[in-house]
Amino acid sequence: MRYSWKWSAVLTDPYFDWIISGLELTLLLSLISWAIALVLGCLIGIARTAETKWIRSLAAAYVECFRNVPLLVIFFLWYFVAPEILPRNAGLWVKRDLPFPEFWTSVVALSTYTAAMVAEQVRAGIEAIPRGQANAALASGLTRWQVYRYILLPVGLRIAVPALGNEFINIFKNSSLALSIGLLELTSRTRQISEYTYQPLEMFITASAVYFVIAMLTTAIMMAIERRSRLPGMITRATR
Amino acid sequence: MSGFDLGVIIRSLPLLLEGMGVSLLLTVLAIAGGLSLGAVLAVLRLSRLRAVRTFAATYVVLFRSLPLLLLIFWFYFLIPLFLGHPIAGFDAALIAFVLFEAAFFCEIIRSGIQSVRQGQIMAGLATGLPYGAVMRAIVLPQAFRNMVPVLLLQCINLFKSTSLVYVVGVRDFLTAAEIVGTRDHQLTELYVFAALVYFTLCFGGARLVKRLERRYAL
Numbered sequence: 001m002r003y004s005w006k007w008s009a010v011l012t013d014p015y016f017d018w019i020i021s022g023l024e025l026t027l028l029l030s031l032i033s034w035a036i037a038l039v040l041g042c043l044i045g046i047a048r049t050a051e052t053k054w055i056r057s058l059a060a061a062y063v064e065c066f067r068n069v070p071l072l073v074i075f076f077l078w079y080f081v082a083p084e085i086l087p088r089n090a091g092l093w094v095k096r097d098l099p100f101p102e103f104w105t106s107v108v109a110l111s112t113y114t115a116a117m118v119a120e121q122v123r124a125g126i127e128a129i130p131r132g133q134a135n136a137a138l139a140s141g142l143t144r145w146q147v148y149r150y151i152l153l154p155v156g157l158r159i160a161v162p163a164l165g166n167e168f169i170n171i172f173k174n175s176s177l178a179l180s181i182g183l184l185e186l187t188s189r190t191r192q193i194s195e196y197t198y199q200p201l202e203m204f205i206t207a208s209a210v211y212f213v214i215a216m217l218t219t220a221i222m223m224a225i226e227r228r229s230r231l232p233g234m235i236t237r238a239t240r
Numbered sequence: 241m242s243g244f245d246l247g248v249i250i251r252s253l254p255l256l257l258e259g260m261g262v263s264l265l266l267t268v269l270a271i272a273g274g275l276s277l278g279a280v281l282a283v284l285r286l287s288r289l290r291a292v293r294t295f296a297a298t299y300v301v302l303f304r305s306l307p308l309l310l311l312i313f314w315f316y317f318l319i320p321l322f323l324g325h326p327i328a329g330f331d332a333a334l335i336a337f338v339l340f341e342a343a344f345f346c347e348i349i350r351s352g353i354q355s356v357r358q359g360q361i362m363a364g365l366a367t368g369l370p371y372g373a374v375m376r377a378i379v380l381p382q383a384f385r386n387m388v389p390v391l392l393l394q395c396i397n398l399f400k401s402t403s404l405v406y407v408v409g410v411r412d413f414l415t416a417a418e419i420v421g422t423r424d425h426q427l428t429e430l431y432v433f434a435a436l437v438y439f440t441l442c443f444g445g446a447r448l449v450k451r452l453e454r455r456y457a458l
């Protein structure tokens with residue numbers, strides 16, 4: 001193998017700035033999407049355990065639609081198809097006036113997809129609680145809202161923490177798909193620089209190291225949260 | 241948008257089918273390679289030698305922390321440096337898929353084996369069976385039943401991720417849909433159609449796995 005290493009290429013102007021700006025976009029996209037996905041996913045997950053049948057079915061339909069289509073297709077649907085089938089004025093606004101369309105479309109795609117994953121974990125967490133607890137709470141005179149507020153959510157969400165941690169780590173990796181609609185995030189930037197400089201190995205090693213560090217940091221954060229939120233007397237980490 | 245035109249899909253069905261053939265071929269080859277490598281890694285992860293265990297664990301952690309897209313680029317650019325000539329996008333993607341999915345298959349197989357209770361292994365050894373026989377007759381049959389549904393779901397996931405190969409110019413199903421859509425100015429129809437096809441296959445597959453799981457659960 002003949003390859004002339006030139007590590008200085010990573011640090012030269014403007015490539016270093018490009019990597020940093022790519023990293024910024026990756027982090028911003030992932031964190032904003034995660035915040036939205038967490039809220040939306042919790043709501044949908046709770047809806048999946050609702051008493052009313054149509055609410056349950058609607059939430060299940062959402063989850064199945066987003067889980068069974070490749071994430072890349074979801075990106076394309078939001079970017080190319082959604083502006084066409086929106087009402088005329090809204091579609092025109094998206095096409096003409098939406099600032100930074102690649103970024104915000106990526107946020108929508110990534111958060112709607114991750115919300116489905118979060119919803120499944122929240123549902124599983126709530127369903128892991130023996131039914132008797134909710135029944136007992138209802139029998140003691142609590143309203144359904146109070147049952148969720150004081151019994152089901154505090155326990156169910158804590159059971160879901162380890163699985164949610166996996167989704168949190170995944171969202172950084174999944175954010176790389178935003179390059180498909182032209183967002184210059186980390187993966188896209190490294191590919192671009194490797195084409196400019198003909199030094200692909202240095203660039204890909206750098207990007208891989210950055211993703212690795214992100215994964216390690218998020219794992220450490222999630223483990224700390226897991227430790228603090230663990231229910232005494234319960235094995236929260238699934239052993240199977 | 242002026243109505244939903246089905247004609248374009250029917251007219252370009254041969255091209256779309258060809259793309260689906262590429263997607264399925266990639267899925268099958270990646271499953272075969274990933275499962276083999278994953279099984280080897282799982283055995284290494286359960287080894288008694290610490291160095292071997294650490295090696296396999298490092299492999300899994302490393303490959304699980306990288307985006308698949310980045311790995312595909314890695315091999316698309318790296319292998320030509322070794323070979324001295326460019327390689328097809330399909331081959332680069334296949335290598336990336338095998339190495340990436342092996343890490344996931346390894347974890348599924350390992351947790352399947354570890355789901356069998358320790359006491360059963362001890363009991364087997366206590367009755368005088370050699371370690372190999374305990375594995376073959378007691379641990380693996382149970383482990384296999386536990387892990388098959390998860391393995392199958394991972395295969396469905398793999399099929400979904402094959403759509404990523406478009407970044408190195410492979411003509412899989414999604415790329416074929418895009419080509420037709422761009423050519424005939426009907427991207428909307430083609431992307432919606434592609435989404436429906438993926439949904440039908442993956443949803444149907446997941447349903448089958450669920451039914452299988454209910455029938456064969458321990």
